[in-house]
Amino acid sequence: MTNTLLTTKSLSKTYIMGDIQVHALRHVNLEVQKGDFIAIMGASGSGKTTFMNLLGCLDKPSEGEYILDDIPVHQMNEDDLTVIRNQKIGYVFQSFYLLPRTTALENVELPLLYCRKCSLHDRHQKAIKALEIVNIADRAKHYPNQLSGGQQQRVAIARAIVNDPSFILADEPTGNLDTRTSIEVMAVFQQLHANGKTIVLVTHEPDIAQYAHRHITFKDGRIISDKLNTNPKHATQDLLNLPQTDEEA
Amino acid sequence: MSLLGIIRIALKSLTRNKTRTFLTMLGIIIGVAAVIAMLAIGQGAQKIVEDQVNSMGTNVIMVYSNFSQSAVRQAAGGGNLLTIQDAEAIRDQLDGVLYTSPVYNSWGQLKYESKNWRTGIMGVDADYFFIRDMQTSAGELFYRSDVENGAKVCVIGKTVADNLFGDINPVGKIIRIRNIPFTVTGVLTAKGQSVMGNDQDDAVIAPYTTVYQRLLGHRWRNMMIMVSAVSRDAIHIVQQDIMDLLQARHRGTTSEEFVVSSQTDLAETANSVSHTMTILLASIAGISLLVGGIGIMNIMLVSVTERVKEIGIRMAVGAGKRDVLLQFIIEAMAISIMGGILGILLGFGAARVVSKIMDWNIAVTAWSILLSVGFSMSIGIFFGWYPAKKAANLNLIDALRYE
Ligand SMILES: Nc1ncnc2c1ncn2[C@@H]1O[C@H](COP(=O)(O)OP(=O)(O)OP(=O)(O)O)[C@@H](O)[C@H]1O
Ligand SMILES: [Mg+2]
Numbered sequence: 001m002t003n004t005l006l007t008t009k010s011l012s013k014t015y016i017m018g019d020i021q022v023h024a025l026r027h028v029n030l031e032v033q034k035g036d037f038i039a040i041m042g043a044s045g046s047g048k049t050t051f052m053n054l055l056g057c058l059d060k061p062s063e064g065e066y067i068l069d070d071i072p073v074h075q076m077n078e079d080d081l082t083v084i085r086n087q088k089i090g091y092v093f094q095s096f097y098l099l100p101r102t103t104a105l106e107n108v109e110l111p112l113l114y115c116r117k118c119s120l121h122d123r124h125q126k127a128i129k130a131l132e133i134v135n136i137a138d139r140a141k142h143y144p145n146q147l148s149g150g151q152q153q154r155v156a157i158a159r160a161i162v163n164d165p166s167f168i169l170a171d172e173p174t175g176n177l178d179t180r181t182s183i184e185v186m187a188v189f190q191q192l193h194a195n196g197k198t199i200v201l202v203t204h205e206p207d208i209a210q211y212a213h214r215h216i217t218f219k220d221g222r223i224i225s226d227k228l229n230t231n232p233k234h235a236t237q238d239l240l241n242l243p244q245t246d247e248e249a
Numbered sequence: 250m251s252l253l254g255i256i257r258i259a260l261k262s263l264t265r266n267k268t269r270t271f272l273t274m275l276g277i278i279i280g281v282a283a284v285i286a287m288l289a290i291g292q293g294a295q296k297i298v299e300d301q302v303n304s305m306g307t308n309v310i311m312v313y314s315n316f317s318q319s320a321v322r323q324a325a326g327g328g329n330l331l332t333i334q335d336a337e338a339i340r341d342q343l344d345g346v347l348y349t350s351p352v353y354n355s356w357g358q359l360k361y362e363s364k365n366w367r368t369g370i371m372g373v374d375a376d377y378f379f380i381r382d383m384q385t386s387a388g389e390l391f392y393r394s395d396v397e398n399g400a401k402v403c404v405i406g407k408t409v410a411d412n413l414f415g416d417i418n419p420v421g422k423i424i425r426i427r428n429i430p431f432t433v434t435g436v437l438t439a440k441g442q443s444v445m446g447n448d449q450d451d452a453v454i455a456p457y458t459t460v461y462q463r464l465l466g467h468r469w470r471n472m473m474i475m476v477s478a479v480s481r482d483a484i485h486i487v488q489q490d491i492m493d494l495l496q497a498r499h500r501g502t503t504s505e506e507f508v509v510s511s512q513t514d515l516a517e518t519a520n521s522v523s524h525t526m527t528i529l530l531a532s533i534a535g536i537s538l539l540v541g542g543i544g545i546m547n548i549m550l551v552s553v554t555e556r557v558k559e560i561g562i563r564m565a566v567g568a569g570k571r572d573v574l575l576q577f578i579i580e581a582m583a584i585s586i587m588g589g590i591l592g593i594l595l596g597f598g599a600a601r602v603v604s605k606i607m608d609w610n611i612a613v614t615a616w617s618i619l620l621s622v623g624f625s626m627s628i629g630i631f632f633g634w635y636p637a638k639k640a641a642n643l644n645l646i647d648a649l650r651y652e
């Protein structure tokens with residue numbers, strides 16, 4: 001058994017808008033190991049979201065190969081992709097994407113409802129457990145509009161991990177959050193990483209990227225750098241230090 | 250994902266927007282209520298007509314002159330074509346005839362002591378009571394011997410009895426019909442309204458011989474013949490035989506100059522009228538169900554557009570096309586079934602109110618409930634399909650980005 005979680009080979013995505021072709025992603029080759037914690041950076045429009053959508057099986061590549069857990073995802077049909085999204089991947093969005101007028105608990109239960117092999121009767125316990133992992137179980141009965149941005153993002157992360165996927169993708173998960181809540185969310189990701197999850201997240205903030213173990217930079221749809229972060233910061237420690245340096249940070 | 254789970258999801262989304270869900274249901278509610286009430290009322294009306302037709306008697310055939318056709322003859326002084334001899338010929342010569350009676354119809358003033366009542370006067374043979382299944386509620390009918398003797402006896406309908414006698418027992422009393430004294434032998438059992446809508450109990454019936462000699466005199470005589478056939482199956486043949494016999498007896502007449510109509514003819518006419526009514530009402534109900542269905546489709550389309558992002562989120566966490574399709578179809582079906590159930594209750598209530606007001610015996614049949622539930626369910630599926638398909642075919646990324 002290899003330690004490789006996913007491989008992309010010459011992965012490309014071209015949007016065609018009338019006469020114009022937008023090459024959002026150009027022949028990207030990447031290998032992600034199990035247990036990686038990757039931060040993707042790059043200028044706006046460099047193709048980060050496009051790449052994440054392909055990794056998350058939300059979209060299909062125009063060209064190239066994507067192998068996830070030895071599954072040739074690029075050859076899969078819509079139904080198979082649905083199952084992969086549900087079972088293997090947890091996706092966290094910048095603007096949370098929680099269902100309105102639906103409690104935190106029900107939002108977290110959502111992937112379980114669409115899970116073909118899951119039984120329905122233990123879904124409450126599973127959802128509560130996921131909420132406990134991200135430390136928001138006390139708000140289980142709250143509606144999204146009764147939660148702060150950081151709390152909503154925790155609920156969204158709980159939803160992403162409720163089916164216990166080994167692979168978590170997050171596109172600018174701290175993009176809508178202030179410094180403190182950003183670090184709180186990063187602490188959650190670090191904790192998930194410590195528990196063996198593979199994490200790929202996109203961020204514009206170098207500070208946030210410091211919590212990841214590997215840095216990848218995109219430019220014009222290509223990877224221009226791929227470096228290990230040998231000395232990642234610890235979010236929980238930073239949080240302890242934060243009250244003293246609150247406003248200056 | 251399990252069907253149960255999808256049903257749960259669909260119902261949850263409906264309860265999230267209760268007002269809209271109810272408004273969407275309204276069309277179906279009204280449509281189904283209309284179907285239920287219409288069918289119940291239609292059947293009630295049909296039952297009434299049947300009862301009225303049956304109140305005429307059993308296997309009754311009516312024979313009369315068609316005045317519009319014999320106008321020339323009348324102008325020449327011929328008068329009514331039918332005669333007592335015709336009635337006797339029908340009685341004596343035709344197989345399949347059980348009873349025959351001539352019927353003279355007239356109007357006149359009745360008087361008992363100081364009370365007056367204007368009513369229909371009928372002169373009939375004693376067999377008339379058998380033809381029309383008439384019984385007395387007090388006293389007795391008159392007999393063949395009374396007819397043969399031209400006795401001055403009569404039976405009166407309930408309406409006449411009420412108006413002339415009030416609480417007094419009319420049996421044995423003497424009333425004056427057009428100033429000629431008659432002894433009341435009995436009061437007829439009430440029959441209610443006729444098919445034509447007139448009060449069958451507002452009449453005085455006397456032997457035709459007496460009516461002919463004492464009351465009608467030389468005046469124009471409006472006579473018809475009532476016949477009863479031995480069986481329902483015989484009615485048709487007897488009708489034809491009567492027509493043939495009349496034409497043979499009145500040389501040079503055409504079949505247009507006589508009308509030989511039967512109770513079944515009348516029942517058929519009445520039935521076809523109520524049938525037409527039922528079809529009319531059913532199409533109104535059908536149209537409102539259709540409009541209700543289009544309403545569902547409309548709201549579902551709005552709802553899909555409103556919830557594009559929600560659909561995108563569901564797909565992102567693992568909802569397949571099939572799941573989304575089912576969710577929206579089940580939502581549409583739930584709306585229409587709920588609407589159907591509320592409609593049944595409403596229609597049931599409406600039918601009850603009508604039955605109270607009209608004093609009809611109206612029954613909501615299981616059949617009409619099945620029909621409307623089935624219909625509203627199919628409407629849910631039919632009109633829910635297009636919006637559901639639209640939702641299921643959304644592109645995930647586009648749906649997520651939709652603002
Ligand atoms: N649906 C689409 N149709 C057409 N072009 C698109 C579409 N989505 C993205 N693009 C284009 O693809 C390129 C890459 O977009 P992408 O969203 O991946 O950038 P990004 O790196 O995530 O940027 P940001 O940091 O602003 O989120 C951009 O030029 C964008 O305009
Ligand atoms: Mg982006």
